[in-house]
Amino acid sequence: MNMHKAIVDPEPVTVPVSLRDFRRLQWIKTSARFSIGLVWVWEGLIPKILHPSATQFEMVRRSGWWWGSPEQTLYWLGMxxxxxxxxxxxxxxxxxxxxxxTLAVLVLMVLVITSHPEALHDPFGGLVKDACLFNCAALVWWWPRLPASTKER
Structure with a gap:
């Protein structure tokens, strides 16, 4: 018996959902999108502009991906x-x-890990947060859109 065929139904299934429930589910998608944006704002503002650390500057310097100075690059990256x-x-x-x-997080993750390997075992590091960002992005990407005919209601 082929387990793949037994587990995965090749035919898409349409499940009826009331407009009220669909709008509630849309709110979940909007919350996921807002969460992604909030992390980007926070990570740009706090550790890169308001409270940059020597570790941040050193990671930028070691990456080789800076213009002007690592300090200026970190500031503009934050912006x-x-x-x-x-x-x-x-x-x-x-x-x-x-x-x-998602692509930017992947690039930044590689740059951080290659320039600061200690980030892999940092309990406040970004790897766990990045996994959450990937899940929120997947939810935003794959979530169905509200049909145009119901938007006016």
């Missing part, structure tokens, strides 16, 4: 993260924003 966070929270092009956010 870009804040703008991206607000863009994500706005809901404009939400699927594209979720995809770009």
């Amino acid at each position: 870009a993260m804040i703008l991206a966070g607000f863009g994500i929270m706005s809901g404009i092009w939400e699927r594209a924003a979720a995809l770009i956010s």
